[in-house]
Structures are given as C-alpha cells and as structure tokens.
Amino acid sequence: MSNESFLHPLAEVFILPSSISVVQGTDALEHLNRSLTTDTTQLKLHGKQESLLCNANGRILDRLTLCNLEERVILVGNHGTGGDTRQQLIQGVPWDQDVAILDGDTAIGHLKLVGKAVDRCLVGLDLDSTDIDLQSWTEFGNSLISRTEVGDSLVTEILVPTAEIDNLVNILIDNGAIMIDSDRWSELRIRLGILDSNEMNPSNLPFELGLHELVKLDKGCYPGQEIHARMDSKGRLARTLVRLDCNAPPAVGKHVIPGIGRVVVTSNAQYEGGGVALAIIPNEAKGMDELVFDDGSTAKMELI
Amino acid sequence: MSILGGDGFTLPVVTPVEVVDVHIEFTDSAKSAMKENMGGDDGSHVLIISAQSGGCSGYLYDMKIAEDPKDSNFQRLDADGITVLVHNKDSPLLNGIRVDFKDTLMGGGFQIENPNADRSCGCGQSFG
Numbered sequence: 132m133s134n135e136s137f138l139h140p141l142a143e144v145f146i147l148p149s150s151i152s153v154v155q156g157t158d159a160l161e162h163l164n165r166s167l168t169t170d171t172t173q174l175k176l177h178g179k180q181e182s183l184l185c186n187a188n189g190r191i192l193d194r195l196t197l198c199n200l201e202e203r204v205i206l207v208g209n210h211g212t213g214g215d216t217r218q219q220l221i222q223g224v225p226w227d228q229d230v231a232i233l234d235g236d237t238a239i240g241h242l243k244l245v246g247k248a249v250d251r252c253l254v255g256l257d258l259d260s261t262d263i264d265l266q267s268w269t270e271f272g273n274s275l276i277s278r279t280e281v282g283d284s285l286v287t288e289i290l291v292p293t294a295e296i297d298n299l300v301n302i303l304i305d306n307g308a309i310m311i312d313s314d315r316w317s318e319l320r321i322r323l324g325i326l327d328s329n330e331m332n333p334s335n336l337p338f339e340l341g342l343h344e345l346v347k348l349d350k351g352c353y354p355g356q357e358i359h360a361r362m363d364s365k366g367r368l369a370r371t372l373v374r375l376d377c378n379a380p381p382a383v384g385k386h387v388i389p390g391i392g393r394v395v396v397t398s399n400a401q402y403e404g405g406g407v408a409l410a411i412i413p414n415e416a417k418g419m420d421e422l423v424f425d426d427g428s429t430a431k432m433e434l435i
Numbered sequence: 436m437s438i439l440g441g442d443g444f445t446l447p448v449v450t451p452v453e454v455v456d457v458h459i460e461f462t463d464s465a466k467s468a469m470k471e472n473m474g475g476d477d478g479s480h481v482l483i484i485s486a487q488s489g490g491c492s493g494y495l496y497d498m499k500i501a502e503d504p505k506d507s508n509f510q511r512l513d514a515d516g517i518t519v520l521v522h523n524k525d526s527p528l529l530n531g532i533r534v535d536f537k538d539t540l541m542g543g544g545f546q547i548e549n550p551n552a553d554r555s556c557g558c559g560q561s562f563g
Contacts, residue, residue, distance in 0.1 A: 165489030187492045187563045217448045223488025226522040231447035238443025273438050292441040357491035
C-alpha cells in the first residue's frame with residue numbers, strides 16, 4: 132500500500148503482546164536450525180532473523196524473530212503460542228547437546244513503532260538511530276532495537292525488560308509519539324500487511340501467505356520441508372492472501388462467494404471512513420479487482 | 436545488565452518423559468554391519484541410538500559409535516556382544532524399533548522401522 136497518509140507524522144507506539152522464549156547453550160543455534168525453516172547456523176552476534184516453526188504437514192505453528200546474544204537466542208513469537216513453541220523445541224534436544232529453553236513471556240516486552248518520523252521519537256534513548264538496521268539488533272541500555280521492512284514502510288521494534296516498559300514509553304511520548312490501542316494497531320498492521328497469529332497459524336501454509344522468504348528449501352530438512360518442497364516444485368498455490376479495502380469490513384470467518392468459492396477473512400478493522408481486512412482467497416480469483424460478498428457489500432482486493 | 440539479566444525468566448522448560456524398557460530387534464545383517472563398523476573397539480566403545488528434533492517429520496534418528504559415557508540415564512542392550520545404549524528420554528520413541536542393514540548402492544545403509552511413528556519421510560531418516 133504505497134499511499135501512507137494513514138501513518139502518523141511522527142510515530143505510533145503499540146505494546147504488542149508476544150511470546151518470548153530464550154534458547155540457551157552452546158548448541159542453541161544448531162538445535163534451532165533442525166527445527167526452523169531458515170538456516171540459523173550463521174546468525175551473527177546481535178543478528179536478527181525471521182523464521183517459521185512448522186508442523187510435519189508444513190503448516191505454520193509460529194513465526195519467530197531471532198536475536199542472537201551469544202549462546203542465548205531470544206525468540207519473539209506470536210502471542211499465545213509460546214508454551215507450545217517451547218514444548219516443541221524442548222522435545223528432541225539430543226542427549227549430548229547443551230540446550231535449555233526458558234520462558235520469558237513476563238520478562239521482556241515487545242514494542243512496535245510505526246510512523247513517518249519514528250527516529251525523532253528516539254531522542255534521549257542513548258542511541259544513534261543511524262545504527263539501527265534490518266539485519267541486526269542494536270543494544271541501548273538494557274534494550275534492543277531493530278527495524279523490519281514491510282512493503283514500502285519501516286516498522287521499528289524494541290525489546291525491553293518488562294520493568295522498564297513504562298519508562299521507555301514515557302520517553303517516546305515526551306518525544307511526540309502516541310500510544311495506540313489494539314483497534315488502531317489492527318488497522319495499521321492490516322494496511323501495512325503485517326501478519327500475526329490470525330494468519331500465521333496451523334490453518335495456513337507459508338507460501339499461501341507470501342512468506343516465501345522465510346522458507347529456505349536448500350538448508351536441509353526441517354519439519355514440513357517435504358511438503359514445502361513439493362509445493363515449490365509444483366509451482367502452484369491453491370490459495371493466496373489479499374488485503375480488502377471496503378466501507379465496512381467483512382466479518383472474520385468463512386464466506387462462500389458464488390463463482391469464487393471459499394474466502395476466509397482472517398483479520399479486519401474498521402476505521403473512520405472505511406474498513407480493511409485480510410483474507411485468503413482461491414488462487415484463481417487473485418486477478419480480480421473486487422469481491423462481492425453474500426450481503427451485497429463489495430471490497431477492493433489487493434495482493435500483498 | 437543486559438536484556439536477559441532481569442527478572443521474570445522461568446527455570447528451563449522440561450517435558451516429563453515416561454521412561455519405558457527399550458527392546459530393539461537387530462537383523463543379522465544389521466549386527467554384522469555394526470560389528471564391522473565397530474572395527475574391533477566393541478570392548479571400549481558402544482553404539483548409541485538416539486532421536487533428535489528435526490527432519491521432515493519432526494524427529495531424526497542418530498546412530499553413533501562412542502566411548503561408553505557410563506551414564507545411568509542410558510539403557511544398555513546387548514546385540515551379539517555389541518553394547519547398544521538408548522537414553523531414557525528417547526525410550527518411548529525408540530522402543531520396539533527394528534534395525535536392519537541394506538547393502539545397496541542406492542538407499543543402502545542402516546534402516547529403521549519404527550512402530551511408534553505415525554509418519555516418516557521419503558529418505559527414511561525422519562519420523563514423527
């Protein structure tokens with residue numbers, strides 16, 4: 132979505148509910164490499180990597196953002212999935228490897244900053260904003276900061292000890308940022324194309340969500356690899372993710388649209404002047420400009 | 436202090452494992468191949484069969500010849516004079532397996548049939 136008039140002139144801050152785990156030990160990266168869809172073995176100190184944990188059917192169990200802190204790797208996952216992810220990772224630790232997994236859900240908070248001039252809100256954080264990049268985490272105080280490219284926009288994210296969240300947020304607000312609630316965050320993330328557990332869950336395959344970059348078929352085996360490789364070699368998808376722009380967003384759930392088939396709306400948000408939604412549609416319909424729902428409402432469709 | 440130096444982290448996550456007495460069937464060809472691979476070290480070395488996360492289906496088999504770790508967490512089996520060890524944590528996954536050896540150029544080597552597996556991948560090294 133290239134028109135970014137919906138973005139705040141400075142920054143909007145959201146405390147994103149996330150699961151936090153720590154994989155520690157000399158074999159942490161090797162252990163993760165056997166389970167995740169990307170090659171973690173070359174992750175540098177303070178390096179950042181996005182990856183997926185999938186089941187043997189190739190479906191998504193969790194999306195994980197990694198931060199390598201030398202024999203301790205922080206995993207930032209989807210909200211509500213941390214317990215299952217940790218159980219999944221602790222099973223199958225080889226008898227001769229040094230790996231332990233900690234639950235950090237209440238220890239570390241996860242902030243997202245979105246806006247046209249986020250850096251102006253970082254003043255006073257003992258941080259040179261030119262150091263912040265996409266491939267690594269930059270340490271400031273007891274916190275870590277990085278950026279993610281989402282479409283044409285950059286989203287800044289901060290990991291901060293829970294006890295220090297309020298202090299950090301106050302500094303950001305003093306610098307002109309505003310705190311937003313989950314409704315506004317939903318609108319922003321849908322408009323920007325940021326996926327969460329509404330999309331990245333066991334109902335869906337990575338390729339259907341456009342997450343090709345998070346699947347490295349040349350890295351060796353991982354749970355789901357055989358399915359992903361088969362999909363890749365066939366080169367055909369049954370379903371694809373789109374963004375819907377409409378006056379009133381369709382309800383989350385399944386809709387059957389004559390001539391198109393089953394459309395699954397995964398997320399929606401209403402804002403002043405319109406609504407947006409994310410939906411998974413049959414791949415054959417992706418060339419269409421709009422969808423007409425059974426109640427007669429229409430939605431403009433855009434591939435993500 | 437770093438981001439990991441604060442409060443709120445739990446002790447390492449552990450999964451309780453039901454330990455079972457492991458029985459493994461070795462075919463004659465597997466025993467013969469094991470003896471050959473031990474290279475006469477079967478007095479001091481053992482064969483450790485284990486399962487680890489990974490592979491297409493969730494778990495990978497691993498077999499390695501190593502010095503006896505003399506660890507009470509391992510179950511000890513005898514296969515025609517060769518000591519085979521299976522860690523207690525792997526016992527539910529590996530109990531009942533049948534180890535065979537196929538001497539073929541394509542797809543040869545040790546093969547494991549596992550009655551505990553709901554699925555296995557094409558290469559035969561992974562199960563779930």
